[in-house]
Amino acid sequence: MVNNELTKFEKSLKVLSSLEPDEAWVENLRFGIVGETVTHSKVNKSNYRWALSLGAFLVVIALGGGTIALADGSIPGDPLYPVKRSIEEVRLNLADTEGKISLQQEFTEKRVDELKALSEHHRDSEIEKAFEEVSNSISKVIEAVSNAQNDSNQINDTLQNVIANIDEQQVKLNEVDSFLPEVLDKDLQELQDAFEGLQSAIEEKVDQTTINEEIPQTPEEENQGTSP
Amino acid sequence: MLFGKGKQSLSNKVIELARSGNKGAFGEIYDHFIKQIFRFMYFKTGKKEVAEDLTQNLFLKAFENISSFKGDGNLSAWLFSIARNLVADHYRYRKETINIDYVSEIETTDNEQASERGQAVMDFTTALSKLDEEEQGVILLYTVEGYSFQEIAEITGKSAGALRNIKYRAIKKLKDNYGK
Numbered sequence: 331m332v333n334n335e336l337t338k339f340e341k342s343l344k345v346l347s348s349l350e351p352d353e354a355w356v357e358n359l360r361f362g363i364v365g366e367t368v369t370h371s372k373v374n375k376s377n378y379r380w381a382l383s384l385g386a387f388l389v390v391i392a393l394g395g396g397t398i399a400l401a402d403g404s405i406p407g408d409p410l411y412p413v414k415r416s417i418e419e420v421r422l423n424l425a426d427t428e429g430k431i432s433l434q435q436e437f438t439e440k441r442v443d444e445l446k447a448l449s450e451h452h453r454d455s456e457i458e459k460a461f462e463e464v465s466n467s468i469s470k471v472i473e474a475v476s477n478a479q480n481d482s483n484q485i486n487d488t489l490q491n492v493i494a495n496i497d498e499q500q501v502k503l504n505e506v507d508s509f510l511p512e513v514l515d516k517d518l519q520e521l522q523d524a525f526e527g528l529q530s531a532i533e534e535k536v537d538q539t540t541i542n543e544e545i546p547q548t549p550e551e552e553n554q555g556t557s558p
Numbered sequence: 559m560l561f562g563k564g565k566q567s568l569s570n571k572v573i574e575l576a577r578s579g580n581k582g583a584f585g586e587i588y589d590h591f592i593k594q595i596f597r598f599m600y601f602k603t604g605k606k607e608v609a610e611d612l613t614q615n616l617f618l619k620a621f622e623n624i625s626s627f628k629g630d631g632n633l634s635a636w637l638f639s640i641a642r643n644l645v646a647d648h649y650r651y652r653k654e655t656i657n658i659d660y661v662s663e664i665e666t667t668d669n670e671q672a673s674e675r676g677q678a679v680m681d682f683t684t685a686l687s688k689l690d691e692e693e694q695g696v697i698l699l700y701t702v703e704g705y706s707f708q709e710i711a712e713i714t715g716k717s718a719g720a721l722r723n724i725k726y727r728a729i730k731k732l733k734d735n736y737g738k
Contacts, residue, residue: 336726339733345678346686346702351596355610360592363617364585 354412405444406456406463428488431474435492438467442499442506449509457510461517468524472531489532496529573633576624584621591637592617594703598638601686601698602645612644619644634705635713642695685735693728696721701729 402417404410418437425433445460471492478485503522510518568590575583595616600609619640627636686694695714699705700721707718707725714721 336729336733339736340701340729342678343682343697343701343732346601346682346698347597349597349600349679350593351610351613356592359614359617360585360588362614363621364581364588 352412354410354416358412405447406460407448407453427474427478428484431471431478431488431492434467434471434474435495438464438471439495439499441467442502446502446506446509449506452509454511457514458517461514461521464521465524468521468528472528475532475535478535486536489536493529493532493536496525500525568633573627577627579625584624587620587624587633588617591634595637595641597702598641598698599645601683601694603648604683604687608648612641612648616640616644632709632712634709638699638713681736682732685732688735689728689731692716693724693731696725697728697732700725 402414404414418433418440422430422433422437441460441464445457445464448456448460475489475492478488500522503518503525507515507518568587572583572586576587592613596609596613599612599616600606603609603612616637620637627633686697689697692714696710699710699713700707705713707721710716710721711718716724
């Protein structure tokens, strides 16, 4: 009788085999190790992280449109999430200075959406990391803004769009608040402060850009401008 | 050479080719073992990121040293010996307690049955973490991965009879710990 119970219990342990690694991680690692060996007899450890990045890029290419669309809706912990992040990296690498600001803002919006989705599904183990991701993403927008040239004609429009988007993100964070345990209130407040910091940084940049546009030319500069 | 009950076979020819530096053959070995090794690392450490790092290190080591693997030996025994050493090294420098941070993510649907399965995995994993290393190893390899006692004997160096006793003791302990 006892043995029957133990046998039944032992069979139920098979459920542990349902735990599997992320598919994209498995593919990337496979490429990093086996793909690298196409030209080398042994993997060069210092280069294998580069190989993993290239692997991610090739996975993106190989997967095609349908998977990319599916990946776009994924959130941290989903098998396709690494694909989504790889696509973002590729887009970022191809963008110019202003494009980088818009993209970093778009990615920040995605990170906030992911945080919201994770909190709604009570996936607490991922939430702390998601907070960090939003915070990092905001820092990257600030960096992209500070790297932009002040005299660019289109920069003002881009920056105004980012400012308009910040309010939208603050509203989402307020919605997230209702799903979070109290212990994470401080983290949420820090994110809201970070968005305010981003707004200040952009306003400062807009002011600099406006000043540059409004500074009147000296008579010498005007003469130089009109001389044949 | 076959590995485990009902598992897809990995032929001696594939192992021989991998030993001689054939990338495709090593890829087959990778495909055959990646999930088992990841699970082993995960159940030993309780952290997805750590399990990924250790699994990655294992396959890098295996790839670099496959030529030194004796062709007449047991490949799974060789790989799991590397796995056990990597886990031991990991804990040598970090006095961590197990923290189940991944099993809650494996079921992402709202389906009730799937959610129950996720909960069961979490409870079993917690109970498993309370067993000693030897007992964990037998449960993971025999009950979860489907290896025979003879194959586990080659991995651990213990006799099949001793492993049967360890498994019986481990299942009883697990049942007592389950859900606590």
